[in-house]
Amino acid sequence: MAFGVSTDIGIDLGTASILVYIKGKGVVLKEPSVVAYDRNTNEIKAIGEEARMMIGRTPGNIVAIRPLKQGVIADYTITEKMIRYFIQKAIGKRTFRKPRICVCVPSQITEVERKAVEDATFNAGAREVYLVEEPLAAAIGAGIDITKPCGNMIVDIGGGTTDVAVISLAGTVVSESIKVAGDDFNEAIVRYMRKKHNLLIGERTGEEIKIKIGTCYPRQEELAIDVRGRNLVTGLPKTVTITSEETLEALSESANQIVEAVHMVLEKTPPELAADISDRGIVLTGGGALLTGLEQLLEERLGITTMTAEEPTTCVAVGTGKYMEVMNSIRD
Template sequence: MWFWSMGTDIGIDLGTATVLVYLKDKGVVLKEPSVVAIDRSKNKILAVGEEARQMIGRTPGNIVAVRPLRDGVISDYDMTEKMLRYFIRKGCAKRKISAPNVMVCIPSQATEVEKKAVIDATKNSGAKKVYLIEEPLAAAIGAGLDISEPNGFMVVDIGGGTADIAVMSLGGTVVRKSLKVAGDKFDEAIIRHIRNKYKLMIGERTAENLKINIGSACKGLRDLSMPIKGRNLITGLPDTIEITSEEIREALLEPVSLIAESVHAVLEKTPPELAADIMDQGILLTGGGGLLFGLDKYIESATGIKVKVAEDSVECVVKGTGKSLKLLNKIEFDGDMEVSLVEKCN
């Protein structure tokens, strides 16, 4: 049995691809892939996090590496609970503590059922009081924006499972949109393109390496190439081909354009005064998916508004999630705090 120390506040970015844990006065203490490796024959967890991620696509039949979150929400409740308990314990370094406040970020258009699943999983992992905060709001706080002011801010947070777009002012969200097109869909688009064009099957890790190392959202910004290995679908044998940045751009055109169109749609619904503020201050791009090379330029060309990629883009959400525990009186939570939500769902 282990406990949290009195007064410890914890922020958790429960992401589809990565889980980050933030401790009050410590900062970000853990960042690991949200993957669990299970021995199905014994119904036993073998590894969690980075160790489990290394097993993806490399395990025997009885061992499977699963991602318990899909498209920004919990798809496997039991695995999520166990994974969360493991990460919190590891992040806290097994210090003896009790009864913390925990703030967990969620997609901006999560349903009541999805919210309750997050709350229940977090409470069953040891938390006493749980709060929820929308990802764009957390990202804005983590990036250092003063969202309590009567000014309009626009944040585009692109994670592994969802892209969340929001216009905020006076501590609340004015216009929001969440779409299940983000880093995972980028990888799937690359896999599909290479399979269709070259009849070569590659894995998720290879697609992610292509995206990071030579990927681009804009034509002409990057001129790189990279050899990749996979299974030839015609011969059934291992094969190697060379892929260029331009081919990755073509593969990513559909998901990238969907995100840009959604940003445009949110701007169309934004009140004129706030739209003027956004024109002056620009759009803030956060999240791991937002680091796709040239994505800021693509959205900028689609909207005519300057786009800035946040510093520590990957950690913005978890930092804001942790810091927001100090701002409960300044932030509008839309009834997503634990007590009202549990009463509503029960």
């Protein structure tokens, strides 16, 4: 292999985590999109998993933040440094040519937000930058042949946004992006604990509850978990037992908003493609798709078979990495 060959990289620039896909190697890196920096000196202390461990546990001058909010860049400078760090970590510093980078973005992103992602990626060391819409990337990553003239419906539930799209002939026919996703599930549990049990818990504990016993459809067997937090009345630490039945109550509102978004897209879908979707079903991707009961909820409400992709969390990253190959094959 000749020296100087550049690498093709796909980056799933998510609100909750960043995944890097390298052609020929697969997903080589998956880390939380969190940066810890010193407010006084503006010096970055940690990036990724190390910074995530610091959330809610840092002294006043050090803040752990997520520079991406709801799928778009909220803090430009820190995002650029974070992308550069992850690229170097994924490919190592011994590259002779800058890589070609494909980055996925939410489907309803504005021109200004697109430009911010492009600029940050160029400044982080890219030779060429391509942007791909999340549902398209998710469909490719889920193993769907998007080049055929038939309708496929993808619901990509990430950390900050849920993208719903109908795809045919390698393009998006109808799409909708809502700012309700995995993070909102966590927040809903935090709010529920405060309101119902007078217990103050952190975002990380909320996420833990969601993963272990969270559901948006009645479970066959009920699960329970002990949750530690601060009692809002006495101000002292307290432990409360919460059941999966309670998480159903906490998560129902956010889950219903996702169902509504899917319903809205189906209403706008051309009849021929709607018939295809009825036959082929709806495909769920993204980390939020792992929430128990989401498949059953969509099936019950919409009457369409719903399935979760094999590796929902890595679908978008894999699809972003393979996007250029798919587009080249269409041109050929």
